[in-house]
Amino acid sequence: MNLLRFLGILVAVTWAGTAGAQPLAKQLFGAQKVSSQQKPAAFGSYSRGCAAGSVQLPETGPTWQAMRLSRNRNWGHPVAIDYVQDLSRFAAKQPGWNGLYVGDISQPRGGPMTSGHRSHQLGLDIDIWMLPGSDMRLSRKARENISSISLRRANGAFVNSNWTKQHHAVLRAAAKDKRVARIFVFPGAKVQMCNDEKGNRAYLRKIRPWWGHHYHFHVRLSCPRGSRGCVNQDPPPKGDGCEDAQKWVNNILNPPPPDPNAPAPKKRGEYRLADLPQQCVAVLQSN
Numbered sequence: 357m358n359l360l361r362f363l364g365i366l367v368a369v370t371w372a373g374t375a376g377a378q379p380l381a382k383q384l385f386g387a388q389k390v391s392s393q394q395k396p397a398a399f400g401s402y403s404r405g406c407a408a409g410s411v412q413l414p415e416t417g418p419t420w421q422a423m424r425l426s427r428n429r430n431w432g433h434p435v436a437i438d439y440v441q442d443l444s445r446f447a448a449k450q451p452g453w454n455g456l457y458v459g460d461i462s463q464p465r466g467g468p469m470t471s472g473h474r475s476h477q478l479g480l481d482i483d484i485w486m487l488p489g490s491d492m493r494l495s496r497k498a499r500e501n502i503s504s505i506s507l508r509r510a511n512g513a514f515v516n517s518n519w520t521k522q523h524h525a526v527l528r529a530a531a532k533d534k535r536v537a538r539i540f541v542f543p544g545a546k547v548q549m550c551n552d553e554k555g556n557r558a559y560l561r562k563i564r565p566w567w568g569h570h571y572h573f574h575v576r577l578s579c580p581r582g583s584r585g586c587v588n589q590d591p592p593p594k595g596d597g598c599e600d601a602q603k604w605v606n607n608i609l610n611p612p613p614p615d616p617n618a619p620a621p622k623k624r625g626e627y628r629l630a631d632l633p634q635q636c637v638a639v640l641q642s643n
Contacts, residue, residue, distance in 0.1 A: 378628035384640055385467025389428065392465055392642035396434050398478035398579060398586040399635040404627065405587075406636035407466030407479035413437050419444040419455035421492055423485065423499045429469075432461040432479035435580045439535055440482060446529045447489065450522040454492050457504070459483030459572050465639050468627050478586065480577040484530070486523065486570070508570035512542040513608040524549055530575055531559040538592055540566040540574040543604035550598035560596040565604045585635060 385406065396409035410431040415422045420440060422430040432440075444456040462479040463469060475481050485504040494502065507523065509516040527549065531539050543565035550560060566574075579586035593600070629636065 378630055380468075381627040381629050381632055381636075382468035382470050384629060385463055385465055386470035388463060388465045388467075388640070390464050391431060392639050394639065394642050396580075397635075398433055398466070398480055398583055399639070400478065400585070400633040401587040402475040402478055402481060402576065402589060404631070405466060405477045405633060406639045407431075407433060407462055407477070408635070408639045408642070410462065410464055410466065410479045411437050412464075413440060413458060413461060415496075416492065417441065417444065417455075419448040419489075419492065420458055421455070421489060421494055421499065422458050423502075424459065425496055425499055427460065429460040429463055429476070430458065431464045431466075432482070433577075433580060435535060436461060436480055436482055436577055439533065439575070439577060440484075443484075443526070443530055443533070444489070447526050450488075450525055452520070453488045453490070453522055453526075455489040456526075457485035457487055457489045459485055459504075467632070467636065467639075474624070475576075478579075480579070482575040482577075483572045484526075484575060485572050486518070488520075488522065504571040506570045508542050508544055510544070511608050512544050512567070512570060513605045514544040515548045519545070519548065524552060527563060527573060528553075528559055530573070531562040535577050536562055537576045537578040537589055539563045539576070540569050542566070542568065542570040543601050543608065545570070545573075546601035547598070547605050550596065550601060557596045557598075560598060561592050561594070564592060564597060565601045585633060 391410040392408050394408040398407055399405050411434050413422050413430040415425060440458055447453045448455045460476055460483045462476050466477045466479050486507050487504040505518050507515050507519045539562055541563060546563055546565045579588050
């Protein structure tokens with residue numbers, strides 16, 4: 357039985373069966389090796405959706421390298437692929453950089469991943485390594501074994517000696533692009549940028565502190581214009597966000613006492629195909 361016929365039967369079972377009998381969406385989307393033959397589109401939200409007509413970031417370009425190729429996660433909406441290439445050309449102009457090392461974007465048809473991310477499901481999220489892209493001719497083997505560098509100190513309250521003006525410049529350029537909704541980076545980096553920025557600070561609003569994100573920064577693009585069925589994240593709060601980032605740092609250095617009345621965190625469940633937008637069925641069935 358070929359894969360498409362198998363998927364067709366599987367989808368029919370999904371819609372007819374009970375919730376407990378439905379397959380995990382990450383298994384279906386994680387098994388896809390190529391994108392769907394559809395018009396590029398993002399359906400759903402960044403953490404609950406899928407991607408049609410994705411294109412693959414070439415493994416190697418003049419100013420970028422796709423990393424960890426065995427994951428097959430260098431697929432995205434054409435807008436995301438263009439964005440990566442544009443930012444990489446800027447990065448290549450910085451002293452000590454010849455381009456960008458690009459981590460995960462999305463699976464060939466987006467959707468939940470078998471490991472790692474909760475987001476990256478629409479082909480509009482991009483992880484960019486903090487390691488300056490120096491060698492643009494790395495072998496496939498080297499890209500599996502090389503690691504990025506951490507820029508954090510004191511649990512993310514401060515940057516360490518790996519932080520450079522070039523990191524600031526690349527993050528500034530990344531955030532100034534109108535296609536960007538927000539960028540996630542560890543709190544100490546946001547505070548450092550707030551302290552160092554002497555020019556226009558408007559772009560800082562898009563740079564948001566979040567746990568982790570010291571080996572890479574995470575770019576999230578807005579839904580492309582005309583994208584029906586794509587759900588944008590709410591805009592960041594007004595202002596440059598520097599005061600909020602400083603609060604994160606203060607709480608790292610002097611953790612507040614636990615709230616005895618805080619509700620227990622909810623365990624995140626696994627999505628079934630029926631939990632995703634209905635368009636995702638067609639994304640899976642497409643040749």
